Structures are given as structure tokens and as C-alpha cells.
Amino acid sequence: MGRERFRTGVEAASSRYVELADWGALIAHLAADPELGSDRHGAGDRRPRVALAPSLAHAQPDLVAGFTDAGFEVAVPDGDDPAAEVADVPLAVVRAELAVAETGSVLVSEHALGDRVVTMLCRRLVQVVDADTIVDRLEGAADWLREHGGQPGFASLMTGPSRTADIERSLTIGVQGPDEVDVVVLTTPSGGADEA
Amino acid sequence: MRTFEERYRTALDDPDVRAGLTAFQRGWRESRDAAIAELEAAEGRSFDELRQELAAIKDDVIANGDRYLDQFTANAEAAGAEVTRVATPGEANEQITRICHDAGATLMVKGKSMVSEEIGLNHHLEAAGITPVETDLGEWILQLAGETPSHLVMPAIHKRKERIAELFERVLDREFPPDDIDRMVKAARTELRERFLASGVGLSGTNALVAEGGSVMLVCNEGNNRMSVALPPVHIVTAGIEKMVPTYADAMKQVRLLARSATAQPITVYTNFVTGPRPGQRQHILLLDNGRTAMAEDPDVAAALRCIRCGACANVCPPYGVVGGHAFGHVYTGAIGLVNTAYHHGIEAAAGPQSLCVSCGACATVCPTDIPLPMQILEVRSKVVDAGAPTPAGRATQLAIAAFGQRWLFDLGIRAAGVVTTPLRSDGVTRVPRWLAERPGVREHVGWRTPPALPVRPARDHLKKGKLDEPSRLAAQPLAGRTVQLFLQCLSDRVAPDIPIAAAKLLRAAGADVRLPRAQHCCGLPAFDAGEQDAARTMVRQTIATLEGVDDVVTPASSCLAMLEHEAPHLLRDDLDDLERAQQLAGRTYDLISYLTTGPGRLPAGALDNGDRTPVTVHRFCQSSTTLQRRDSVERFLRDVAGVEVVPLPEAEVCCGFGGSTSIRSPELSAGVLDRKLGCVDGTDVAILITDNPGCVLHLRGGIHASGRQVEVLHLAEYLARRLPGADATPGGASA
Numbered sequence: 001m002g003r004e005r006f007r008t009g010v011e012a013a014s015s016r017y018v019e020l021a022d023w024g025a026l027i028a029h030l031a032a033d034p035e036l037g038s039d040r041h042g043a044g045d046r047r048p049r050v051a052l053a054p055s056l057a058h059a060q061p062d063l064v065a066g067f068t069d070a071g072f073e074v075a076v077p078d079g080d081d082p083a084a085e086v087a088d089v090p091l092a093v094v095r096a097e098l099a100v101a102e103t104g105s106v107l108v109s110e111h112a113l114g115d116r117v118v119t120m121l122c123r124r125l126v127q128v129v130d131a132d133t134i135v136d137r138l139e140g141a142a143d144w145l146r147e148h149g150g151q152p153g154f155a156s157l158m159t160g161p162s163r164t165a166d167i168e169r170s171l172t173i174g175v176q177g178p179d180e181v182d183v184v185v186l187t188t189p190s191g192g193a194d195e196a
Numbered sequence: 197m198r199t200f201e202e203r204y205r206t207a208l209d210d211p212d213v214r215a216g217l218t219a220f221q222r223g224w225r226e227s228r229d230a231a232i233a234e235l236e237a238a239e240g241r242s243f244d245e246l247r248q249e250l251a252a253i254k255d256d257v258i259a260n261g262d263r264y265l266d267q268f269t270a271n272a273e274a275a276g277a278e279v280t281r282v283a284t285p286g287e288a289n290e291q292i293t294r295i296c297h298d299a300g301a302t303l304m305v306k307g308k309s310m311v312s313e314e315i316g317l318n319h320h321l322e323a324a325g326i327t328p329v330e331t332d333l334g335e336w337i338l339q340l341a342g343e344t345p346s347h348l349v350m351p352a353i354h355k356r357k358e359r360i361a362e363l364f365e366r367v368l369d370r371e372f373p374p375d376d377i378d379r380m381v382k383a384a385r386t387e388l389r390e391r392f393l394a395s396g397v398g399l400s401g402t403n404a405l406v407a408e409g410g411s412v413m414l415v416c417n418e419g420n421n422r423m424s425v426a427l428p429p430v431h432i433v434t435a436g437i438e439k440m441v442p443t444y445a446d447a448m449k450q451v452r453l454l455a456r457s458a459t460a461q462p463i464t465v466y467t468n469f470v471t472g473p474r475p476g477q478r479q480h481i482l483l484l485d486n487g488r489t490a491m492a493e494d495p496d497v498a499a500a501l502r503c504i505r506c507g508a509c510a511n512v513c514p515p516y517g518v519v520g521g522h523a524f525g526h527v528y529t530g531a532i533g534l535v536n537t538a539y540h541h542g543i544e545a546a547a548g549p550q551s552l553c554v555s556c557g558a559c560a561t562v563c564p565t566d567i568p569l570p571m572q573i574l575e576v577r578s579k580v581v582d583a584g585a586p587t588p589a590g591r592a593t594q595l596a597i598a599a600f601g602q603r604w605l606f607d608l609g610i611r612a613a614g615v616v617t618t619p620l621r622s623d624g625v626t627r628v629p630r631w632l633a634e635r636p637g638v639r640e641h642v643g644w645r646t647p648p649a650l651p652v653r654p655a656r657d658h659l660k661k662g663k664l665d666e667p668s669r670l671a672a673q674p675l676a677g678r679t680v681q682l683f684l685q686c687l688s689d690r691v692a693p694d695i696p697i698a699a700a701k702l703l704r705a706a707g708a709d710v711r712l713p714r715a716q717h718c719c720g721l722p723a724f725d726a727g728e729q730d731a732a733r734t735m736v737r738q739t740i741a742t743l744e745g746v747d748d749v750v751t752p753a754s755s756c757l758a759m760l761e762h763e764a765p766h767l768l769r770d771d772l773d774d775l776e777r778a779q780q781l782a783g784r785t786y787d788l789i790s791y792l793t794t795g796p797g798r799l800p801a802g803a804l805d806n807g808d809r810t811p812v813t814v815h816r817f818c819q820s821s822t823t824l825q826r827r828d829s830v831e832r833f834l835r836d837v838a839g840v841e842v843v844p845l846p847e848a849e850v851c852c853g854f855g856g857s858t859s860i861r862s863p864e865l866s867a868g869v870l871d872r873k874l875g876c877v878d879g880t881d882v883a884i885l886i887t888d889n890p891g892c893v894l895h896l897r898g899g900i901h902a903s904g905r906q907v908e909v910l911h912l913a914e915y916l917a918r919r920l921p922g923a924d925a926t927p928g929g930a931s932a
């Protein structure tokens with residue numbers, strides 16, 4: 001039930017909603033996406049560059065290999081100048097801590113600069129969340145925040161691609177942040193690093 | 197900043213402002229109402245319940261500010277932030293400049309921050325050799341144009357896309373077709389992207405400070421705010437001390453109402469909780485007072501600190517729709533700006549803008565923190581008057597109020613005016629001779645609104661004992677054996693006597709014995725509205741004394757009832773005895789419509805159906821909707837009891853622009869609001885417009901006459917009296 005409500009919220013916020021079994025299925029799904037082979041993402045018949053949030057790549061090192069095997073060029077911006085490593089990267093993948101059915105939002109924790117630039121500088125952002133972390137209401141996200149309160153952190157509830165209506169209240173998608181968002185719900189629960 | 201007068205004139209002279217804002221307000225209203233309805237359905241609770249819950253959270257913070265500030269500070273510092281409390285804009289600017297210098301930064305990217313506008317930060321930075329770059333699209337447009345925000349949420353809403361395209365062409369030196377908004381947005385993205393990455397300092401505002409975790413909550417749609425915060429090596433947070441909420445769960449309650457009230461979204465694209473700096477970053481949080489403690493200590497305005505800066509109060513404000521936020525506000529715009537400006541920028545800065553409020557009450561109905569904005573604006577108005585900073589028009593109003601307070605003087609004056617203007621009277625209006633009408637000082641008052649005819653004899657003369665004819669009787673006699681004290685309203689008594697005369701006919705037709713308390717004068721509303729609280733108190737006390745007793749009191753003026761129910765208890769709050777008398781009186785006083793629908797004079801269906809099927813439309817007196825909660829009761833009554841077809845009037849409950857003294861102090865503004873109303877009337881294609889407040893009747897009548905429209909404006913009482921058995925279908929003869 002929560003998943004249906006979540007889906008409605010995601011779609012209302014102009015994101016794509018996809019349910020997949022696990023990370024392997026996600027890589028296959030992206031590899032099969034005709035858009036990602038197109039010129040729009042500047043890649044000809046090759047798969048484009050994909051940025052993985054460093055926290056995700058470190059927790060699940062096999063993802064780097066998985067994407068590489070599927071033909072993607074993988075960037076994990078954890079060097080001295082993470083922004084330069086992913087400036088205008090066409091595709092990025094992050095893992096969310098949880099999802100909120102009420103609003104169709106995902107909660108992404110992005111404390112390190114490398115994690116932040118991934119969600120901010122890419123054009124298309126894939127937000128991956130485990131089905132069993134969907135909470136009904138915003139208060140569920142508040143619980144998570146309280147548990148992590150007092151510790152340094154940058155927790156972002158994200159709901160759709162960036163947008164503006166600043167010019168004559170006319171809605172335009174894609175401003176400073178990504179202009180396309182995929183929300184991927186993984187239905188086979190996984191335990192982060194355990195999966196690696 | 198330019199003077200208020202300059203800002204007001206500029207706004208009036210710019211045709212884009214009114215056209216753009218009216219469209220914006222209409223669009224917003226529709227989508228916001230849908231978003232709130234959806235929320236009510238999902239939560240199973242009303243908007244009122246939800247906003248009261250949020251208000252209670254904020255009130256706790258206002259009452260216990262220091263405790264939460266200390267808690268927040270301890271938690272934020274534990275997470276690595278440096279928290280500083282600053283008292284004044286000067287101190288804040290100094291701190292921010294110092295932080296930039298210490299970091300060796302010469303470029304600052306800025307997320308949206310109203311506090312930075314409040315303290316005039318950009319000027320200070322530029323003087324100190326630091327270049328601020330606004331990154332919110334609207335703010336960036338304004339920075340390029342050298343302007344300031346005119347709205348809390350949509351800063352550039354006063355600018356049409358054609359002007360923005362011209363601006364982009366000039367600054368970026370390439371072509372921008374005005375209809376290609378996407379191209380403008382993408383250009384901003386490209387221009388700003390490098391700045392985010394090159395900046396030594398990022399500055400943001402704050403939507404909430406969460407005490408329990410030391411987090412700064414920031415919302416945005418574009419992604420600019422979080423980029424300003426997240427990327428540069430130094431992050432400065434500017435926050436008013438009132439931004440505190442105790443818990444994350446409380447913050448979520450704010451989230452639930454904020455985006456819906458601001459942009460009709462369930463939630464903004466990004467809602468960030470920033471707790472301390474990231475590794476390798478420094479974070480400075482500046483907590484600004486600048487008058488907030490003084491507000492918290494003043495019970496008249498403390499609730500204004502609940503504000504979450506959603507902008508909804510501007511979006512429903514009819515005067516805002518005419519002149520926009522540069523005139524309707526100072527740095528803070530909309531209704532809230534008319535209140536908090538007095539505390540953040542001084543009473544002089546507040547004086548001009550507050551005079552534009554028509555007291556329609558619309559703002560308070562949409563405010564997600566339930567701030568009693570209309571009453572607070574009147575409190576600020578009274579402080580402006582007390583501070584002795586009135587404009588020449590203000591001084592004239594003061595004199596008029598003083599004269600008006602003396603009933604005999606007022607009576608004498610108005611009777612004399614009636615005699616003098618007799619030759620000019622025709623069709624219920626005073627035809628001002630051309631030589632006079634075209635003179636400056638007269639022109640702006642009569643060009644758009646023909647003055648009403650001034651009768652020689654007031655209504656009270658016609659309603660004296662022994663002067664009344666035998667009434668025509670309705671079949672239904674709900675008021676048989678009942679005595680009704682008629683409260684005439686000062687304005688109708690002397691300027692529109694047909695209205696109370698018609699009301700008396702109607703009540704008598706339903707069986708009432710109508711009496712006229714002799715000493716009645718004025719409920720005090722005009723004086724209160726002019727900020728003259730002492731004069732208002734005297735008048736309301738006099739009214740209470742005159743109407744004391746046990747009978748029903750009925751008035752054809754809904755505004756007087758609103759005064760007795762809402763403003764009088766507020767004015768008399770320090771005198772428990774008077775307060776109780778006021779409440780007792782309010783308890784047995786009715787406006788005509790409530791008396792005839794839910795009160796003792798309840799008429800059965802069809803009681804006033806005389807077979808006349810000419811369709812009508814209804815303007816709802818604004819305070820009937822916003823303050824008295826009458827909603828569609830006039831329309832329903834006309835359909836059910838009079839059997840007439842009522843064509844719905846678009847924006848029926850939006851103010852007509854009369855606004856008491858506003859239409860005299862700021863005639864151009866009032867004319868603009870009236871114009872919007874008459875445009876809606878045109879759309880109905882109906883020849884009879886009915887409303888139930890005399891002020892609206894006179895204002896609409898004058899406007900319709902001056903514009904040459906062929907629509908008859910009638911007070912509900914006048915319209916209904918025509919439908920009585922044996923009634924003459926033309927207006928009564930009192931004004932002739």
C-alpha cells in the first residue's frame with residue numbers, strides 16, 4: 001500500500017518510477033536504456049559516464065565492476081577535486097536511506113563533498129531505495145533524522161528533478177540540479193555492504 | 197531604498213505589474229486551494245486544525261525562545277558549526293564581511309535569504325570588495341536588473357517574461373525569445389554553474405532551525421540553495437531567531453504546509469537538513485534579532501513571529517495585486533511586511549505600505565500559521581498614528597474623524613452638503629461639474645467613481661415613529677410579536693438612506709416591530725481603520741450604551757457587525773466590564789442575511805418569490821467571507837427564498853476595493869481593485885449586482901456609473917424590498 005502511494009507521489013513530482021529486483025537488475029535496466037546510448041548524453045553507441053556516490057561505491061565495491069562490465073565508464077569522485085571529476089556527468093546513481101510515501105520523496109544522506117557533487121552536478125539522477133525502507137509519512141523521515149541528529153550530516157529529502165517557476169510562474173524542469181530523475185525501488189531487500 | 201511614494205507611483209505607472217500579478221494571483225489561488233483540499237483529505241483534518249497545530253509549535257518557540265536557542269546552539273556546535281547571535285543588521289554585516297575576509301574569499305554564492313535582504317548585505321559586501329552572486333533564478337534576474345524582490349517566494353513575479361528576455365539579451369549578449377522560458381532558465385544554469393564551483397563562500401537563509409538536532413532546514417526547488425551551501429569551503433547561514441522549531445517532527449509539520457502555501461506543491465524538490473559543516477568546510481550560523489525580541493514581548497504582534505515566509509498572504513491580497521510588493525511592503529512584502537517592517541526597519545518605513553491595506557481579511561484565511569494579520573496591521577497603523585508620522589492625507593483623515601465623532605456636527609455637515617448639492621443630484625449620484633471634476637486633487641477621486649447623491653434628510657428622519665406607513669405583509673410572519681432595534685450604520689443613514697429604509701420595510705413585512713434607538717451614531721470602525729484607537733473606543737462604547745437591552749439588533753451593514761464581533765472586543769480587551777457588554781451586544785446583533793437565514797427572522801423557501809426571474813449576481817462583502825464566515829449564504833437565500841437565478845460571480849469574495857479610508861487615501865489603488873471586480877461582473881453578463889454591505893454598494897455604484905456600465909447595484913435589503921407584495925420596482929425616494 002505504501003509502495004503505491006509512494007509511486008503516485010514520485011510520478012506527480014515528474015520522476016520515473018521503476019521497481020526492480022536488485023542492483024544487478026538495475027545495471028541491466030540502465031544498460032538497456034536506449035536514451036543512454038543516444039547523442040543526448042554524448043555517447044554514440046557506447047554507454048555514457050556514470051557517477052557513483054563515493055559512499056555507495058565504497059559500501060558496494062562490486063557495483064563499479066558491474067557498471068564497467070555493462071559498458072559504462074564509472075566515476076567515483078573521491079579525489080581532491082570531486083566537482084571536476086563529475087562536472088556535467090550525464091548519469092549518476094545514489095542510494096537513499098529511505099523513502100516517504102506521503103510525498104514521493106527519498107532521503108539521501110550526503111555528508112562528504114564527493115557524495116554531494118554527484119547529486120548536484122549530474123543531468124540524470126538515479127535514486128535507489130530498498131522497498132522495505134518506505135515509510136508512510138514525513139514523520140518517518142523525522143525519526144531517521146532524530147536518530148542521526150547531533151552528528152554532522154547533510155540529509156536531503158529529494159522529490160523530483162529540479163525545477164523553477166520564477167518566470168511568470170511558468171514551470172520549467174531542470175535548473176541547477178538534475179533535469180531527469182529515476183526512482184528505483186529494489187524489491188529484494190539488501191543490506192548495503194552485505195550485498196557486495 | 198526609494199521613498200514609499202516613489203515606489204507606489206512607479207508601480208501604478210507600470211502596466212505590467214497589475215496585469216502580471218492578477219494572473220499570478222488567480223493561478224495561485226486555484227492550485228493552492230486544490231493542494232490544500234488534497235491535504236485535508238489525506239490527513240483527515242481541516243486546514244484550520246493543521247495550521248493551529250503549527251501555530252502552537254511556533255508559539256512555544258516564541259514564548260521560550262532562549263531555551264530553544266541554547267539547545268540549538270549546543271547541538272549545532274557539537275556538530276562543528278560556529279553559532280553567533282547578532283543584535284543588529286550592522287553587526288551581522290560586519291561578521292559576514294569578516295568571515296569572508298578571513299577565508300580570503302572575494303566571490304560569494306547566495307541561496308535565497310530574506311535576512312540578507314533585511315540587513316542589506318549585498319551593498320556591504322560590494323563595499324568590502326566581495327562580489328555576491330544571487331543563485332535563485334528570480335533573485336539573479338533582479339540582481340542583473342538592479343532591483344529588489346517584490347515577493348517572499350517569487351521574487352521577480354512583478355516582471356513579465358518580455359522584460360526578462362530583454363534583460364538577458366542585454367547582459368548575455370545573445371537572443372532570447374520571450375516565449376522560450378526554457379532557454380532563459382538554461383542560460384542561468386550555465387552562467388551560475390561556474391560560480392558555484394569558484395566561490396570561496398556560500399551563504400544561505402534558513403527555513404527552520406531544529407533545536408533537538410542542531411540542523412538547519414533549507415528548502416528549494418531549483419537546487420541552487422543546496423549547492424550554495426554544500427560546495428564552497430565556507431558556509432554562512434543567516435537566520436532570524438524566530439526560525440526555531442523544537443523537533444524534526446515539528447519541522448515536518450511546517451514542511452507539510454509550507455510548500456502547499458507557497459507554490460501549491462506537496463513538498464519542495466529539495467528539503468535539506470544541514471547539521472554542521474562537511475569535512476574540510478567551516479560553517480558559521482548567524483542568529484539575528486533586529487527587533488524580534490521586541491516583537492515577542494509585544495502581545496499585539498508576537499504572533500507575527502510564527503511566519504514561515506510562504507508568501508500566501510500576498511497572493512490573496514487585492515492591493516498587492518495592483519501595486520505589487522515594492523509598494524505593498526518594504527523589504528518584507530505582503531501582509532506580513534505591513535507588520536514586521538515596523539520592527540525590523542522602523543515605524544517610518546512601515547507608515548506608507550500599511551496605509552494600502554483595505555482590511556479585507558483575505559490574508560488571515562490562507563496564512564498557514566494562523567497569524568491574525570488584519571488586526572496586527574491595524575495595530576501597526578495605530579502605532580504609526582501615535583508616532584505622529586502621518587501624511588497630509590493622514591492628517592486630513594484625523595481631522596475628519598474628530599469631526600465625525602461629534603454626531604450633531606456630522607449630521608449638520610452632511611445635511612448642509614445635501615442642500616448644497618441638490619442641483620447636482622440625479623439617478624442616485626452627484627454629478628460633479630466638469631470644471632471641478634478635472635482639477636487635480638479632485639480628478640483622482642471622482643474620475644473613476646462618481647460620488648453618491650447626498651440626501652438632505654438622513655434615514656433616521658424617515659424612520660421616526662409616526663413617519664412609517666402601514667407595512668406590506670408577507671405570508672410568513674416569523675417576526676410577529678418581536679421587537680427589532682435597527683442599527684442604521686452611520687454611512688447608510690446619511691449617504692444611502694434607502695438601504696436602512698428598505699431593511700426596515702423588510703423586517704416589518706416579516707412581522708417585526710422595528711424601533712430606532714435615537715442616539716445611535718457609529719460603531720467606531722472608520723476611526724479604528726484610520727488608526728485612531730482612542731476615538732474608536734469612544735464610539736464603540738457609545739454604540740454599546742445606545743443599543744443596550746434585550747431585543748434583537750439588526751443592521752444592514754455587515755461591516756458594523758464584524759466590528760462589534762471582532763474589533764470591539766479587541767479594543768476593549770483591557771476593560772473586562774466593557775468587554776462583557778460588547779460581547780453581549782455582539783451576541784444579539786445580526787447582519788440582515790444571518791437574521792433572515794439562521795436567525796429569528798428565518799424566512800421559508802419561496803417567501804419572497806414574486807415571479808420576477810431576472811438573473812442577478814452577488815458580490816460577497818469581503819469580511820462576510822473572511823471574518824463572519826457567511827460564505828454563499830446570500831446566493832443561497834436568493835435562490836431558495838426569492839426564487840431568483842444567481843449567476844456565480846468569479847472571485848465573488850475578493851474585496852471590491854472600498855476599504856474604508858483606503859479609497860480616499862489611495863484612490864488609484866482602490867480604483868485598481870475595483871477594476872478587477874468590475875471585470876468579473878462583466879463576465880457574468882447580468883444587469884443586477886447585489887451585495888450586503890453599504891460601503892460596497894456605494895463604491896460599486898460609483899465605479900459602475902463612472903465607467904458607463906449598465907449594471908444596477910443594490911443592497912440585499914433594497915433588492916428584497918422590491919419583491920415585497922405591492923412594492924414599487926424602482927428604488928425608494930429618500931435620496932430624491
Ligand code: SF4
Nearest residue numbers: 503504506507509563
Ligand atoms: S504571514 Fe502567514 S501567509 Fe504571510 S508569509 Fe508569513 S506564514 Fe505565509
